[in-house]
Amino acid sequence: MKLVHALLGALAALAPAALPAAAKPPKLIVALSVDQYAAALFDRYRPTYTGGLARLARGVTFTGYQSHAATETCPGHSTILTGRHPAATGIVANTWIDRRTGTSVYCVSVPGADKDARGGQNMRVDTLGDWLKRAQPGARSVAISGKDRAAITMGGHHADAVYWWGDGEGFVTSSYAGPATPAVTEPARAFSQALFARWRQTPPKLWPALPSACTALQQPVRFGELALSGNVPPDGAKEAASGPDFLTNRVSQAQLRASPLFDTIVADFAIDTIGRLRLGRGPATDMLAVSLSATDYVGHRYGGGGPEMCGQMAALDATVGRLLKRLDRLHVPYQVVLTADHGGTDAAERQAANGIDAKRLDTAAFMRELNGTLRRQLGLSIDPLIGDADQPVIVASLAGQRARIRDAALAWLRQRPEVEAAFSAEEVAAAVPPPGKPVTELTLPERFNESYDPERSGDIQVAFHPNTSFGVPRKPGDTVAGHGSPWDSDRRVPILFWRPGVRPDARTEPAETVDIAPTLAAIAGVPTDTTDGRCLPAVTDRCPAR
Ligand code: ZN
Numbered sequence: 001m002k003l004v005h006a007l008l009g010a011l012a013a014l015a016p017a018a019l020p021a022a023a024k025p026p027k028l029i030v031a032l033s034v035d036q037y038a039a040a041l042f043d044r045y046r047p048t049y050t051g052g053l054a055r056l057a058r059g060v061t062f063t064g065y066q067s068h069a070a071t072e073t074c075p076g077h078s079t080i081l082t083g084r085h086p087a088a089t090g091i092v093a094n095t096w097i098d099r100r101t102g103t104s105v106y107c108v109s110v111p112g113a114d115k116d117a118r119g120g121q122n123m124r125v126d127t128l129g130d131w132l133k134r135a136q137p138g139a140r141s142v143a144i145s146g147k148d149r150a151a152i153t154m155g156g157h158h159a160d161a162v163y164w165w166g167d168g169e170g171f172v173t174s175s176y177a178g179p180a181t182p183a184v185t186e187p188a189r190a191f192s193q194a195l196f197a198r199w200r201q202t203p204p205k206l207w208p209a210l211p212s213a214c215t216a217l218q219q220p221v222r223f224g225e226l227a228l229s230g231n232v233p234p235d236g237a238k239e240a241a242s243g244p245d246f247l248t249n250r251v252s253q254a255q256l257r258a259s260p261l262f263d264t265i266v267a268d269f270a271i272d273t274i275g276r277l278r279l280g281r282g283p284a285t286d287m288l289a290v291s292l293s294a295t296d297y298v299g300h301r302y303g304g305g306g307p308e309m310c311g312q313m314a315a316l317d318a319t320v321g322r323l324l325k326r327l328d329r330l331h332v333p334y335q336v337v338l339t340a341d342h343g344g345t346d347a348a349e350r351q352a353a354n355g356i357d358a359k360r361l362d363t364a365a366f367m368r369e370l371n372g373t374l375r376r377q378l379g380l381s382i383d384p385l386i387g388d389a390d391q392p393v394i395v396a397s398l399a400g401q402r403a404r405i406r407d408a409a410l411a412w413l414r415q416r417p418e419v420e421a422a423f424s425a426e427e428v429a430a431a432v433p434p435p436g437k438p439v440t441e442l443t444l445p446e447r448f449n450e451s452y453d454p455e456r457s458g459d460i461q462v463a464f465h466p467n468t469s470f471g472v473p474r475k476p477g478d479t480v481a482g483h484g485s486p487w488d489s490d491r492r493v494p495i496l497f498w499r500p501g502v503r504p505d506a507r508t509e510p511a512e513t514v515d516i517a518p519t520l521a522a523i524a525g526v527p528t529d530t531t532d533g534r535c536l537p538a539v540t541d542r543c544p545a546r
Pocket of ligand 1: 035036072073074296341342
């Protein structure tokens with residue numbers, strides 16, 4: 001009898017892998033976003049993965065695109081589960097300028113509420129989780145991230161819980177982002193307090209031992225005016241974690257965010273939430289969105305080409321593996337997709353050392369020079385342009401001279417060696433991509449168009465030279481490398497679909513992150529709202545007839 005039980009147990013364990021493809025709709029959809037996970041980064045480290053990322057790489061895989069120009073976190077996350085480009089989600093940048101007041105607006109701030117309030121009120125469309133809940137009574141939708149803007153834009157408007165990390169607070173939510181009842185907030189508070197109690201007993205280890213394959217990358221580097229030892233753990237990481245004010249010190253919390261431990265605690269909280277809410281065990285298809293932020297913080301702080309990212313990639317592989325093993329233990333059909341909100345570009349100095357034509361641009365000085373030129377040329381008494389160098393806005397008080405300021409700015413920008421192209425808002429607004437145009441063939445104005453909103457976007461859209469690093473790092477923690485350009489280094493991201501029993505299929509046709517939501521909706525059998533993306537037939541045979 002014991003042997004029979006053992007055999008049945010073994011068979012049950014095998015069962016998910018033995019299911020015919022897409023036999024049953026999934027009980028749980030898990031959407032993973034790895035912040036700043038460039039396709040180039042995935043390709044470089046793919047041979048080294050042995051954990052969760054190796055498993056996902058054996059599914060249906062695409063070289064994907066965040067096809068729009070504004071390759072930032074908030075716009076990118078807003079495409080993944082809505083199926084819409086940022087022009088439609090309304091989330092056209094991490095921050096934009098309110099034209100009436102000239103002040104900066106954070107993408108997940110709440111209009112009319114306290115400045116620290118966070119919610120999805122600026123996002124104009126719903127997400128897959130919202131569609132599931134509308135179509136299937138009893139479906140639950142949860143979003144978790146290290147960043148508020150990632151959790152909120154993936155969670156949508158009707159999620160059951162939306163959590164992110166607050167420095168010194170642990171996992172938090174807001175009544176503007178979703179329900180903030182004790183049933184939602186208490187478990188997050190208890191989880192965080194237990195974590196903090198452990199850390200007070202034993203300082204946390206931000207960085208696991210560096211894999212031997214990464215050690216050769218350790219060497220001193222200089223980015224802008226900042227010199228780094230190039231060692232892992234990085235300068236100051238150990239001291240930050242063992243300091244008495246680790247939880248409340250902003251500098252120390254920045255070290256936590258830019259370390260593999262940050263993804264570990266987000267995954268731990270996601271695993272805790274799966275069990276607590278019995279996700280995948282309800283009457284319908286549940287939705288769990290998890291955005292892992294550490295890769296982005298590591299990329300900004302240390303660049304993507306050093307030992308820090310090498311160590312982060314190994315740790316991410318293990319973290320994703322742990323999450324997948326928890327899903328295995330549910331013994332229900334589940335569907336995973338992994339992608340990124342944008343890619344990234346290594347620090348210009350290291351790119352240049354590798355023979356790439358790359359430069360660093362002091363964007364603040366560049367804007368001062370542009371404004372100074374316009375003041376002299378046009379006889380203005382104030383700086384006419386505010387906002388970011390890649391999409392400046394003409395100040396409201398000079399609206400009457402808008403056309404001559406715009407034209408003079410464009411003329412100056414177009415003769416600068418740092419600038420590849422510059423477009424007026426009018427040019428961008430007119431460059432609507434024809435339906436069905438392949439993402440690989442979009443012109444620059446078309447890419448800008450996909451993340452353009454007449455109220456929220458700049459009056460001028462600038463494409464700087466490819467491989468540019470923006471800003472001059474001066475002290476530890478300053479950004480040394482980043483993203484945000486309309487170039488493929490920032491647009492190309494992996495898109496990996498995996499479910500138990502999936503047959504490996506490395507697709508050569510491009511896919512877009514806006515294809516993810518309609519594909520997952522077809523797999524779950526729920527109707528979508530209007531989408532810019534399309535259901536991918538390589539992933540499911542349930543795509544609706546077109
Ligand atoms: Zn990001």
